[in-house]
Amino acid sequence: MxxxxxxxxxxxxxxxxxxxxxxxxxxxxxxxxxxxxxxxxGRALKPQPSPVKSLALRLGLPVLQPERVRDxxxxxxxxxxxxxxxxxxxxxxxxxPAILDLPRHGCLNVHxxxxxxxxxxxxxxxxIANGDTETGVTIMKMDVGLDTGSIVSQRTTSIHAEDTSAVxxxxxAQLGAELLAQTIPDYVTGKIQPVPxxxxxxxxxxxxxxxxxxxxxxxxxxxxxxxLRAFTPWPGAFTFLPGQPKPQLLKIWKAExxxxxxxxxxxxxxxxxxxxxxGRLGEATLPKKPGEILSADKTGIVVTCGRxxxxxxxxxxxxGKRLTAAEFLAGHALKTGEKLE
Numbered sequence: 001m002x003x004x005x006x007x008x009x010x011x012x013x014x015x016x017x018x019x020x021x022x023x024x025x026x027x028x029x030x031x032x033x034x035x036x037x038x039x040x041x042g043r044a045l046k047p048q049p050s051p052v053k054s055l056a057l058r059l060g061l062p063v064l065q066p067e068r069v070r071d072x073x074x075x076x077x078x079x080x081x082x083x084x085x086x087x088x089x090x091x092x093x094x095x096x097p098a099i100l101d102l103p104r105h106g107c108l109n110v111h112x113x114x115x116x117x118x119x120x121x122x123x124x125x126x127x128i129a130n131g132d133t134e135t136g137v138t139i140m141k142m143d144v145g146l147d148t149g150s151i152v153s154q155r156t157t158s159i160h161a162e163d164t165s166a167v168x169x170x171x172x173a174q175l176g177a178e179l180l181a182q183t184i185p186d187y188v189t190g191k192i193q194p195v196p197x198x199x200x201x202x203x204x205x206x207x208x209x210x211x212x213x214x215x216x217x218x219x220x221x222x223x224x225x226x227x228l229r230a231f232t233p234w235p236g237a238f239t240f241l242p243g244q245p246k247p248q249l250l251k252i253w254k255a256e257x258x259x260x261x262x263x264x265x266x267x268x269x270x271x272x273x274x275x276x277x278x279g280r281l282g283e284a285t286l287p288k289k290p291g292e293i294l295s296a297d298k299t300g301i302v303v304t305c306g307r308x309x310x311x312x313x314x315x316x317x318x319x320g321k322r323l324t325a326a327e328f329l330a331g332h333a334l335k336t337g338e339k340l341e
Contacts, residue, residue, distance in 0.1 A: 003029040004188060007083035010052040011036040012090035014169060017177035018110050019052060023059055025181050031081045032062045036092050069093045078102060088142065100142055105188050107142040110176040114138060114154055116197040119147035121207040124172060125165045129230035133159055137176040139183045141194045150194030153183040164232040210235040217291035217340060220307035221257045228252055239340040253322055254314035258302055291341060296334040298326040303340055
């Protein structure tokens with residue numbers, strides 16, 4: 001059997017698992033890898049290769065790095081490669097019809113949501129931020145729209161209470177790679193027929209901005225906890241402690257919901273009353289102003305939210321190290337009634 005000739009387009013770390021899966025399967029031959037140009041990074045702003053380029057070079061694969069995929073010269077290079085199929089995973093540019101229509105079997109995309117839910121740039125983060133308990137990956141036949149192509153295959157996974165976007169990213173990258181390698185043979189032989197996405201259930205996952213990480217203490221504690229996990233490691237969940245000459249930024253790494261009674265939805269939580277490490281809060285009344293510190297001791301820093309409270313377990317001062325609440329308080333006293341903003 002002749003190996004299927006595949007052109008692979010990818011840039012981000014998410015793409016690497018899919019490229020590795022294809023290279024490791026004798027059914028497939030990688031004609032070339034297309035990735036974004038090297039970009040300046042780090043303090044020295046030296047051009048750095050994308051994760052996919054670094055992997056491709058280690059694997060001895062030819063690499064193309066067009067500034068624009070719509071460039072006619074570049075499209076001509078792709079035609080000369082004569083791919084049977086194009087696979088796209090977190091590439092970062094929208095493909096024109098001239099590329100989508102180039103290979104006999106079209107273009108397949110590895111998308112980290114259960115389409116049509118969470119089309120767009122940040123499906124992993126928004127699934128966690130919105131409190132979803134399940135997500136997955138979709139292998140989609142691409143068209144000219146934004147993640148609107150027909151569904152070839154899907155696989156689901158649970159979102160666990162301990163999942164951050166980084167943890168879920170790695171699990172979905174591997175899940176997508178496995179599903180891709182399993183799907184392609186049946187897709188190219190016609191055993192799997194792409195199915196149009198349903199019109200119902202469409203949602204969009206907008207690109208994450210730095211300001212999305214700024215904690216709004218007026219939100220319910222559970223919503224803040226979800227967003228904290230969603231935006232870890234970037235942009236991080238952060239708040240400000242007023243001070244002179246300027247407010248002090250505090251990045252929150254780990255927290256748990258503090259409720260009037262035990263939560264039963266699987267997320268970490270401790271009740272305000274009852275025999276727990278927060279037992280002495282049982283008689284307390286939450287301050288009326290969200291963002292106020294209710295208590296600060298070795299068990300954590302409890303902050304009032306729009307509903308319930310959040311116990312901060314790990315945090316980091318701007319320019320400092322990531323510390324447990326107890327370690328932080330040993331060098332930075334926080335008083336009950338102080339307000340985070």
